[in-house]
Amino acid sequence: MARNHVTTTVNGDEYEFLCDAEQTLLDCLRDELFLTGTKEGCASGDCGACNVMLDGRLVCSCLVLGVEADGKSMETIEGMAHGEELHPLQKKFLELNGLQCGICTPGILIAAKALLDRNPDPTETEIRYWLAGNLCRCTGYDKVVRSVQAAAEEIRKD
Amino acid sequence: MSDLRYEAPGTLDAAVAMLADEKGDARVMAGGTDVLVQIHENMIEPNLVIDIKNIPELTGISEENGGWRVGAATIGMEIVEHEGFSAAWPGIVDSVKLIGSIQVKGRASIGGNLCNASPGADSVPAIIAAGATATIFGPDGERQVPVEDIAIAPGKTSLAKGEIVVSFFFPERPPHSGGAYLRFTPRTEMDIAVVGVGIDLTLDDGSICQAARVSLGAVAARALLVDEAAAALIGTSVDADALSVLAAAASAACKPIDDKRGTKDFRIKVAGVLARRTALIALERAKQS
Numbered sequence: 001m002a003r004n005h006v007t008t009t010v011n012g013d014e015y016e017f018l019c020d021a022e023q024t025l026l027d028c029l030r031d032e033l034f035l036t037g038t039k040e041g042c043a044s045g046d047c048g049a050c051n052v053m054l055d056g057r058l059v060c061s062c063l064v065l066g067v068e069a070d071g072k073s074m075e076t077i078e079g080m081a082h083g084e085e086l087h088p089l090q091k092k093f094l095e096l097n098g099l100q101c102g103i104c105t106p107g108i109l110i111a112a113k114a115l116l117d118r119n120p121d122p123t124e125t126e127i128r129y130w131l132a133g134n135l136c137r138c139t140g141y142d143k144v145v146r147s148v149q150a151a152a153e154e155i156r157k158d
Numbered sequence: 159m160s161d162l163r164y165e166a167p168g169t170l171d172a173a174v175a176m177l178a179d180e181k182g183d184a185r186v187m188a189g190g191t192d193v194l195v196q197i198h199e200n201m202i203e204p205n206l207v208i209d210i211k212n213i214p215e216l217t218g219i220s221e222e223n224g225g226w227r228v229g230a231a232t233i234g235m236e237i238v239e240h241e242g243f244s245a246a247w248p249g250i251v252d253s254v255k256l257i258g259s260i261q262v263k264g265r266a267s268i269g270g271n272l273c274n275a276s277p278g279a280d281s282v283p284a285i286i287a288a289g290a291t292a293t294i295f296g297p298d299g300e301r302q303v304p305v306e307d308i309a310i311a312p313g314k315t316s317l318a319k320g321e322i323v324v325s326f327f328f329p330e331r332p333p334h335s336g337g338a339y340l341r342f343t344p345r346t347e348m349d350i351a352v353v354g355v356g357i358d359l360t361l362d363d364g365s366i367c368q369a370a371r372v373s374l375g376a377v378a379a380r381a382l383l384v385d386e387a388a389a390a391l392i393g394t395s396v397d398a399d400a401l402s403v404l405a406a407a408a409s410a411a412c413k414p415i416d417d418k419r420g421t422k423d424f425r426i427k428v429a430g431v432l433a434r435r436t437a438l439i440a441l442e443r444a445k446q447s
Contacts, residue, residue: 004164021164021207022197044195045262046348057235057264063191064265067164068209111261132347133259 008069010035011079019066026050028066029076037077037106041135048134051107052076058114060133077106080113088158089113089151098147100138108134112148120156124149162197166209170295170324173208178297178320180206186322188216188231189265191258192274215295215324216269219243224330230269230292230323238263247328248443249337249356253284256341259348269323275309275380278351282309282381283373284339287356290328296321306373306383332369334361336443340436341375342420342428351376352420355408355432357440359391365445367391372404372433377412377425384411387433396441404437405430 003018010033017032026043029035029052041049043062050061053075080087089109092098099105108131115122115130122130127148128141136144167173177184182205187193190209196202210216216231219240226243234254237243244251250268257266257280271281272292286306294301297320305326310316317323337358343349354375362368372387387407394400414425 021162024194024198043198045191045258048259048261051261054264057233058261059264060261063189063194063262065164065190065194065207065209068166114260129347130260133261 004067004070006067006070008071009073011075017066021065021067023066024062025052025054025064025066025069025074026061028069029061032066035076035078039103039106041103041107046133046135047104047107048111048131049104049107051110051134053110053114058111075110077110080109087113087151088154089116089148092147092151092154093144096143096147096150098139098143099136104134104136104138108136108144112151116148116152116155120152122148122152161205163206164209165206166212168212168214170213170215170322173210173213173322174296174320176206176208177322182206184208186210186273188267188270189233190270191262191266192270192276210322222327226328228268228326228328230272230325231267232269234258234263234266234268235260237268246331247288247337249284249339249358249440250281250288250328253281253339253341253354253356256280256339256351268326272305272309273315273317273323275311275313275315276350277309277312277379277381278354278376279309279381280339280341280351280354280375283354283356283375284337285326285356286373286381286383287339287358287371288328288337289358289371290326292326293324294321295324300324302327306381309380311379331447332360334363334365334444334447335359336440336445336447338436338439338443340432340439342432344419350419353377353425353428353432354381355429355436357433357436359396359437359440359444361441361444365395367394367396367400367441372408372437374408374411374429374433376419377414377429379413382411384408387411391437396437401434401437405434408433 039049041047045060045063184206185204217229339356341351341354356373359370370388370391390403409430412426
């Protein structure tokens with residue numbers, strides 16, 4: 001069986017890879033492109049650890065086939081900081097301990113950025129509902145929400 | 159090396175030919191939020207996945223003859239964000255908002271929600287209550303089918319081999335029409351309906367209900383269209399007496415199972431309670447429209 005040839009854009013750079021039809025986008029990011037910042041949690045769309053932006057939409061990369069990325073554009077956690085300059089969300093998660101083990105963090109950062117790009121002034125309730133698809137078993141979510149609120153405040157100041 | 163093949167045809171004819179010609183198991187994929195999980199958990203082992211998102215008729219929301227047409231593979235987020243459709247069919251949007259997380263709605267579609275044929279699918283009772291018609295395309299051409307006739311049992315649809323649900327048509331609404339969908343879940347998000355109720359109704363100029371449709375989810379092997387429950391509302395002002403008759407009719411129509419989400423008795427009771435609440439929201443929306 002011929003493997004599928006995929007040409008795609010990740011964080012502004014063009015990539016090509018070969019994949020089997022059943023490989024998910026998450027598998028392809030990690031195993032074909034070696035972009036291992038995107039994490040596997042549940043692999044069934046429940047936990048959000050594998051979140052990426054695909055053509056401007058927040059998705060679980062475990063619920064996308066790698067072949068579907070052909071001709072599309074993605075943003076992953078690797079593209080969030082500008083060189084050494086962290087995104088305000090990354091800074092606030094570090095400052096306010098918005099993470100502990102860190103497996104859920106790339107997905108939460110991508111999802112939170114998607115929210116703040118739409119709405120830089122969300123209420124706590126809006127943050128909690130928006131992040132309902134991102135499971136964290138360490139923090140109890142409170143520090144996650146505080147970190148997102150602090151980052152939103154910083155973004156609004158800029 | 160994998161045996162699975164992937165195709166993403168650009169036309170309905172090509173997709174239907176692939177489905178009809180496949181000797182092994184072929185699966186249609188829209189958002190993939192059910193199909194990919196089933197593949198990766200080895201619940202199904204298809205030989206071919208046909209991605210239908212590149213077919214123009216399958217995606218998008220547009221006005222048509224005073225009503226709205228929604229492509230079966232249109233993602234949930236697009237439906238939720240669409241101002242015109244949301245204003246016309248708030249009950250559909252109620253239900254789509256409840257499907258999975260934001261990131262799942264970035265992929266999941268109402269056509270997939272219907273064809274996955276889970277009795278607990280949130281959008282299905284709302285679409286049935288709306289009186290929507292599905293356009294189905296297959297080897298023998300196109301046919302129009304009421305949505306309540308498609309998902310017939312858990313995991314089973316009435317589609318023939320090679321057929322695809324293309325789009326849903328939501329007809330033009332008379333003045334003073336409103337719809338709503340409510341479900342019961344232990345959690346507010348990321349859960350599966352224990353009971354779901356979709357109600358759509360139309361009032362006359364004197365605020366008397368002249369048309370209604372009531373659909374129940376998660377209380378039988380398929381979403382139910384309950385004529386007796388609708389009859390309880392028609393000809394009334396949707397007052398307390400009518401709501402009591404509605405609740406009794408909704409409960410009486412349930413044929414639920416006991417499972418970890420809820421017992422039979424609980425589901426029967428809750429169907430009545432939710433029917434009342436849903437009707438009141440639909441009534442308020444009808445008065446304002």
